[in-house]
Amino acid sequence: MQWETVIGLEVHVQLATRSKIFSGASTAFGAEPNTQACAVDLGLPGVLPVLNEAAVAMAVQFGLAIHAEIPEVSVFDRKNYFYPDLPKGYQTSQMYHPIVGAGEVEITLDDGSTKRVRVHHAHLEEDAGKSLHEDFHGMTGVDLNRAGTPLLEIVSEPDLRSAKEAAAYLKAIHSIVTYLGISDGNMAEGSMRCDVNVSVRPVGQEAFGTRAEIKNVNSFRFVERAIAFEVERQIELLEDGGQVVQETRLFDPDRDETRSMRTKEEANDYRYFPCPDLLPVVLDRAYVDHLRETLPELPADKRARFEKELGLSAYDAGVLSASREMAEYFERVKDVCGDAKQAANWVQGELSGALNREGLPIQHSPVSAEALGELIARVMDDTINGKAAKQVFQALWNGEGASADEVIEAKGLKQVTDSGAIEAMIDQVIADSPAQVAQYRDAEPDKRGKMIGYFVGQVMKASRGTANPQQVNALLKEKLDALC
Amino acid sequence: MHDKTLSELAVALEAGEFSSRELTEHLLARIERLDGDLNSFITVTAEQALAAADAADAARAAGKAGPLDGLPLALKDIFCTRGVKTSAGSRMLDNFVAPYDATVVERLKAAGTVSLGKTNMDEFAMGSSNENSFHGPVKNPWDPTAVPGGSSGGSAAAVAAGLVPAAMGTDTGGSIRQPAAFCGITGLKPTYGRVSRYGIIAYASSLDQAGPMARTAEDCARLLGAIAGHDLRDSTSVARGVPDYTEELEAPLTGLKIGLPREYFGDGLDPEVEAAVREAVKVYESLGASVSEVSLPHTHYAIPAYYVIAPAEASSNLSRYDGVRFGHRCDNPQDLIDLYERSRAEGFGEEVKRRILIGTHTLSEGFFDAYYKKAQQVRRLIRQDFLDAFEEVDVLMGPASPTPAFDLGANKDPVSMYLQDIYTIAVNLAGLPGISVPAGFVGRRPVGLQILGTHFAEARLLNVAHRFQQATDWHRRRPAIAEENV
Amino acid sequence: MALEHAEVMRAASLARLGLNDDEAARYVDDLGRILAMVDQLQSLDTEGVAPLAHPLDATQRLRADEVTETNHRDDFQRCAPAVEKGLYLVPRVVE
Known part of the structure; x- marks a missing residue:
């Protein structure tokens, strides 16, 4: 039988606010345990939440970026359950009236084709703390520094049809949130994590199969691998006459498999109800319009402009617009040297090669965009030849000069045409x-x-x-x- | 000294008749001598009180004393008080020393008041008799066989017994007004949002409101001025100017339109209580007010709606008591579930558990719409009743409670206890201000007249209550215990 | 709506309240009567009435994104039942 995979993603994005969503405690990563958990984060008796304006603005910016409707009123609800990393015994979230309504995200697949993925909604909520299981006489230690960090949970429709599409979608979300500057997108530090809903159905069947939810996957690669494993598991199960159980599973990257989370007790009943400590959030049109006007150019628009106005290939345009830092660097190089194709070649060639070798992100490149642009300009005006250009680049990389001209001068690399x-x-x-x-x-x-x-x-x-x-x-x- | 009102004490302190230290020492001695039996205090903070009194005396000597400087009061044990046990009347928090001050406490300290300690209360403010306290019941100073009311029973009893001239309470369904009525003192529940809830241990967040309990409306006006106002730490506190509540106290009542809600004079109302209330209304007529009957048609749905909304919020608010970060923790938990289940089973009393269970049940899958959503719809209808009535009249009057203080142990059945709050509970659902003032007796037990106003009409309520207290002397009556000399 | 024993046990389990059989039986009775009282609500027609969550029609005020809190861990952990190395300790959580 031919099977079709159906995937929906719930992506949790930590918003890059300075303080927490409901308190004035810092959100900085890596502090000593519980030193950034204030009275509100700890849920001490009598404390109350007050909503962070930046978290609201960031959520709205995301909504605008995916062309979603922004409802005038949104409401915070309490999701009630007990867990040691959840200090109040409830998570403040948005169940019925999320801040961002339905929208869509365009993803680019390996063959360069694009696909629109519908976003059901996105809502604000608070993050939980962390449980540390290393040995405390057989006890678990709880660090609540992360408790109350603002999260935007972006819930897609089940529009994704393969592990690759899911990874592309996650990358597109990553690129949007980092473009907007609303998250650092650092997956290693947990700034972006996702829950993956996976099911399979016979090709041609309308109804969805029973889905499994894979919790807390935290890298692009793991998303692909987790889905690949899970799809295979489900198909095998069904072809052997078995049934998929609706359950929560964990991905184990070491064994490259998903496994059922032991159900700790009966099915949860979160008893959502509107949080009485917070009032309805009302966004007036002027506020939303202002955020819309100040929105930066987004990846999809940038990619289109690179292709149409700069004449880059679809591939080059895609690579160079993938991250805000990459795009900004490329555009500065292009502006300085005046040639988009040369700039694209250098950024993707010599520069990317060097960055990859050293494992550096482009924003930490030792060669500034201005210096690289100048270098390209010197090749184009025949001041240096291609071979010398590579020497100049290496010298700039090694910090042997601040500008291309300085290096050319110092090393006497000026082309002899006499x-x-x-x-x-x-x-x-x-x-x-x-x-x-x-x-x-x-x-x-x-x-x-x-x-x-x-x-x-x-x-x-x-x-x-x-x-x-x-x-x-x-x-x-x-x-x-x-x-x- | 202990018989004086706050206003009289302020005058005496200013005149140098006695110092704040002398006053504080006197009251601490009375508490020491008389409260053993009364049980109105959970914690007496003598040391901090004397230090605060000395500071107030020093400020006065330096000519820097404000109007409330050096005046003693007590705090319901629901207000977080830095460095002081804040138990909310529960075993759960019997070991909880609050690491911060509630906004109300902060403001009272800043005004120079002297807190003598923390008063007894129904556990987590759930109760109408103060019998649900981990620290034992409080006796009514007028009659030791009667309850003082609840949940701010300790605050009411301490004021009535002359242990302290004023105390802070909270009111979620009548918890200031009903004990004030039962103990023959004046208690004001402000408009929801008028006073910050920050640092007040939450029972039902959309209903809880703190307010003053004292001997006179004038004293309540002074205290409300000190604690009211916007607080950046409470999203539900209202950004609205705080008037000088003493300014309008003397305004004449000529032309005041009083409405008597038909539903507040129906079945179940003790005839002697009704007689006292109707007598009080006559006093108002003699002061130039006009009286008409109005209707609040959804009154009888207030208790059912309240017992959905309040327990639902409570069940969630009380989830933080899990034995992890503060509060009671059971011995040798076997696993996480055991830690939760035993810590909470041991830490909470019966009524609290009952309300947690109701709230959990009514919020759970399949019941939410029938209970919670329905109750919120009814809540809107109840509020609308009041808003409609206030189109016709300036204030509403009626009894604070259908009976005078009942006997200790008389209401064993939870439902019959809940029904005691029939006249106070709708006000919380609607978020309105209300005040109870002494208006007579049934035998030895006081009767309270409840006066209700529209949102933010506190100044008007205090004015109406104050003029009544100028025309009557019910508020000057003292139980025998208050006359006792130490 | 009458209340079953199992429903009380389920609520107790969701609320993490340990109940013994006697208590459970008592709560079945109490809660049954409380809910019977609450059920008066069902007789009221509320078609088209918007639920009221807050007594005032106010809207949420927003706080500027500023770090205003400093570390008070020692203060906060003084009332904690079990801490070590700054962490709150609980019986081992199995994932």
């Missing part, structure tokens, strides 16, 4: 290479083209790479042929 000077070097090389000249002379004329390489190399070496290679070639051919 034919008198080149001729003098050629004469010297010819004089120093009698054997090679003799071979050249004795060779059949159609073999000579290959043999000229030796002389070019010697001249370039004599010029320390600065001679214009085209000129060297032309003059050498002239002089050697004159000897024949």
